[in-house]
Amino acid sequence: xxxxxxxxxxxxxxxxxxxxxxxxxxxxxxxxxxxxxxxxxxxxxxxxxxxxxxxxxxxxxxxxxxxxxxxxxxxxxxxxxxx
Amino acid sequence: xxxxxxxxxxxxxxxxxxxxxxxxxxxxxxxxxxxxxxxxxxxxxxxxxxxxxxxxxxxxxxxxxxxxxxxxxxxxxxxxxxxxxxxxxxxxxxxxxxxxxxxxxxxxxxxxxxxxxxxxxxxxxxxxxxxxxxxxxxxxxxxxxxxxxxxxxxxxxxxxxxxxxxxxxxxxxxxxxxxxxxxxxxxxxxxxxxxxxxxxxxxxxxxxxxxxxxxxxxxxxxxxxxxxxxxxxxxxxxxxxxxxxxxxxxxxxxxxxxxxxxxxxxxxxxxxxxxxxxxxxxxxxxxxxxxxxxxxxxxxxxxxxxxxxxxxxxxxxxxxxxxxxxxxxxxxxxxxxxxxxxxxxxxxxxxxxxxxxxxxxxxxxxxxxxxxxxxxxxxxxxxxxxxxxxxxxxxxxxxxxxxxxxxxxxxxxxxxxxxxxxxxxxxxxxxxxxxxxxxxxxxxxxxxxxxxxxxxxxxxxxxxxxxxxxxxxxxxxxxxxxxxxxxxxxxxxxx
Ligand SMILES: Cc1cc2nc3c(=O)[nH]c(=O)nc-3n(C[C@H](O)[C@H](O)[C@H](O)COP(=O)(O)OP(=O)(O)OC[C@H]3O[C@@H](n4cnc5c(N)ncnc54)[C@H](O)[C@@H]3O)c2cc1C
Numbered sequence: 001x002x003x004x005x006x007x008x009x010x011x012x013x014x015x016x017x018x019x020x021x022x023x024x025x026x027x028x029x030x031x032x033x034x035x036x037x038x039x040x041x042x043x044x045x046x047x048x049x050x051x052x053x054x055x056x057x058x059x060x061x062x063x064x065x066x067x068x069x070x071x072x073x074x075x076x077x078x079x080x081x082x083x
Numbered sequence: 084x085x086x087x088x089x090x091x092x093x094x095x096x097x098x099x100x101x102x103x104x105x106x107x108x109x110x111x112x113x114x115x116x117x118x119x120x121x122x123x124x125x126x127x128x129x130x131x132x133x134x135x136x137x138x139x140x141x142x143x144x145x146x147x148x149x150x151x152x153x154x155x156x157x158x159x160x161x162x163x164x165x166x167x168x169x170x171x172x173x174x175x176x177x178x179x180x181x182x183x184x185x186x187x188x189x190x191x192x193x194x195x196x197x198x199x200x201x202x203x204x205x206x207x208x209x210x211x212x213x214x215x216x217x218x219x220x221x222x223x224x225x226x227x228x229x230x231x232x233x234x235x236x237x238x239x240x241x242x243x244x245x246x247x248x249x250x251x252x253x254x255x256x257x258x259x260x261x262x263x264x265x266x267x268x269x270x271x272x273x274x275x276x277x278x279x280x281x282x283x284x285x286x287x288x289x290x291x292x293x294x295x296x297x298x299x300x301x302x303x304x305x306x307x308x309x310x311x312x313x314x315x316x317x318x319x320x321x322x323x324x325x326x327x328x329x330x331x332x333x334x335x336x337x338x339x340x341x342x343x344x345x346x347x348x349x350x351x352x353x354x355x356x357x358x359x360x361x362x363x364x365x366x367x368x369x370x371x372x373x374x375x376x377x378x379x380x381x382x383x384x385x386x387x388x389x390x391x392x393x394x395x396x397x398x399x400x401x402x403x404x405x406x407x408x409x410x411x412x413x414x415x416x417x418x419x420x421x422x423x424x425x426x427x428x429x430x431x432x433x434x435x436x437x438x439x440x441x442x443x444x445x446x447x448x449x450x451x452x453x454x455x456x457x458x459x460x461x462x463x464x465x466x467x468x469x470x471x472x473x474x475x476x477x478x479x480x481x482x483x484x485x486x487x488x489x490x491x492x493x494x495x496x497x498x499x500x501x502x503x504x505x506x507x508x509x510x511x512x513x514x515x516x517x518x519x520x521x522x523x524x525x526x527x528x529x530x531x532x533x534x535x536x537x538x539x540x541x542x543x544x545x546x547x548x549x550x551x552x553x554x555x556x557x558x559x560x561x562x563x564x565x566x567x568x569x570x571x572x573x574x575x576x577x578x
Contacts, residue, residue, distance in 0.1 A: 016370065017369065017370050017371035017374075018369050018370070018371060019369065019370065040530060040532055040533075040534065041369065041371075043527050043530065044369065044371040044372050044375060045371075046527075047371070047375060047527060048371050056243070056525075058243070
C-alpha cells in the first residue's frame with residue numbers, strides 16, 4: 001500500500017512543473033502515452049522529485065522501468081525504504 | 084533562402100557543428116553576433132603584439148589522441164602545427180608564501196613519480212587519485228573513442244562526488260589536495276562544487292599530453308573558418324539573433340536584430356543556455372526545464388592583463404605558470420580578495436614577435452560586481468574613471484607579479500587590461516563568464532535535445548569545458564541529429 005502522502009506530492013509536483021492536468025493523473029496513466037511526457041522529461045522529473053522528497057533518486061535501471069504513474073509511486077516508496 | 088540548419092554562435096562548438104552538418108550534405112548558415120567569426124578564439128593585437136584569449140593550451144592532442152582524431156575527422160589537421168609543451172614541466176605551480184613549487188610533467192607515469200618525490204608518505208593517495216582520473220576520463224565514450232559503444236548513463240558515482248570531498252577522503256595533506264585541484268582554474272568550478280568527473284575530463288586530458296598550436300587560437304580559428312568556407316557554409320556575422328521561432332512545437336526560423344529572418348529546418352544553438360531561455364516562447368519549455376536552466380550558475384569571470392617583456396623567461400617557454408596565493412582554492416574566485424591575493428595564470432603568447440618585444444598574458448578571477456558601475460555603457464563610451472580603474476589595477480598587478488615571480492623581467496609593461504565587461508561584450512557571455520555554465524556535483528546538464536523539435540543546444544561547457552569540451556559537445560549534438568552510433572563509428576575510422 002503506497003502512502004497517500006507520496007501520491008499527493010508526486011501529483012502536485014508533476015502538475016505544477018510539467019503542466020499536467022490533475023484529472024488525468026490516475027495510477028494507471030502511462031507517463032509517455034497518456035500524460036505526454038517524453039524521455040527528455042525524465043531528467044527533469046528526477047530533479048523535481050528529488051527536490052520534493054529531499055533525497056537522491058538516481059537509480060537509472062529502476063527509472064528506465066517506470067512506465068505509469070503507479071510505477072513512479074512505487075519507485076518513490078521503494079527508495080524511501082532503501083534510504 | 085531556406086537552410087537545412089542554422090547554427091547560432093561561431094565559437095569552437097558552433098563552427099565544429101556547422102562543419103559536421105555541412106560535411107553531411109546539409110545546407111548550413113552560421114550567425115555570429117560579433118563582427119568577426121570566433122571572437123573568443125581569435126585573440127587581439129596591442130602595440131603590434133598578438134595576444135591569445137580563449138586558447139593557450141590543451142590536453143589529448145598528440146597523434147591518435149581524442150582531440151587530434153576529431154580534428155582529423157573535420158579535415159583541419161593539415162592546417163594546424165602542434166607545439167609540444169615541455170614534457171618535464173608543462174605547468175609550474177608556485178606558492179610564494181613558502182616557496183613551494185611543483186613542476187607538472189606530462190604522462191601519468193611521470194606525474195606519479197614527481198608527486199611521489201614531492202609528497203613522501205602520500206603514495207597510496209596519489210596512486211588512487213591518478214587511477215580514478217584515468218578511469219573516469221576513459222569512461223566517457225566521447226573522450227575514449229576506443230570504447231565500442233556510446234552507451235552512457237545519466238548518472239555516475241563520480242558525477243555525484245565533489246573533487247574536494249573525494250580528495251579529503253584520500254589525504255589529510257592540504258597542499259597535495261590543492262596541487263591536484265589547481266587545474267580547476269581551467270574550468271572555473273571550485274573543488275567544493277565540481278564533480279570528480281568534470282575534473283577528470285580536464286586534468287585527465289592534460290595528464291595524457293599537452294600541446295599548443297603554432298599561431299595560437301587565431302590559427303585554430305582560421306583553420307576552422309577555412310574549412311567552413313570550403314564547405315560553402317553561409318556566414319552572417321555582426322548579426323545578433325534576437326528570437327528563435329517555433330510553431331506547433333517545431334523550430335521554424337531565427338530572427339536577427341535588424342529584422343532579417345533565417346529560415347531553416349533545424350537549429351543548433353551554441354549560446355549560453357540561460358540566454359537561450361529568453362529567446363524562445365515561454366511555453367516552449369516546461370516550467371521544470373526553465374527553472375533548471377535558469378538556475379545554472381555561470382563560471383567566474385576574470386581580469387586579463389596583456390603585457391610586453393623584452394625577453395621571455397624560461398618559466399614561460401612551452402610552459403605556463405600558476406601563481407598560487409594559498410591553499411583555500413574554494414575561495415580563489417572571491418571578489419573580496421585583493422588582487423594581490425588572487426591566483427594568476429601566466430602564459431606566453433603563441434606568436435613569436437619578429438622585433439624584440441614578446442607578449443604574455445596574466446589572468447586572474449574577477450567579478451562583474453567589481454566593474455558594475457560601468458556595465459550599461461557600450462565599450463567606446465566608458466568614462467575616464469573606467470580607464471583609470473584599469474590603469475590602477477594594472478600598476479598593482481605589475482608590482483605584485485615582478486615582486487613574487489623574480490623570473491619575470493622588470494621590463495614588464497602592461498599594455499591592456501580586459502575586465503568582466505570585456506568578456507561580456509566580446510562573446511555575449513552572461514556576467515563575462517569564461518567557461519559557460521558551472522558544472523556542479525550532481526547537476527544534470529542539458530541534453531542536446533530541447534522541447535522544440537529541431538532545436539538543439541551545444542557548447543558552453545554543457546558537455547565539458549575548454550576547447551576539447553566544446554569539440555566533444557559539438558560531436559555529441561550532431562550525433563543526436565545524424566545518428567550517434569554512425570557518427571561515432573566514422574570518427575573512429577580516423578583513430
Ligand atoms: C581567457 C580565456 C582563456 C581560455 N583558455 C583556454 C585554454 O587555454 N584551453 C582551452 O581548452 N580552453 C580555454 N578557454 C575556454 C575556451 O575558450 C572555451 O571553452 C571555448 O571557446 C567555448 O566555445 P563555445 O563554442 O562553447 O562558446 P563561445 O566561443 O563563447 O561561442 C559562443 C558564440 O556565440 C556568439 N553569440 C552569443 N550570443 C549570440 C546571439 N544572440 N546571436 C549570435 N551570436 C551570439 C558569441 O559571440 C560567441 O562567438 C579559455 C577561455 C577564456 C575566456
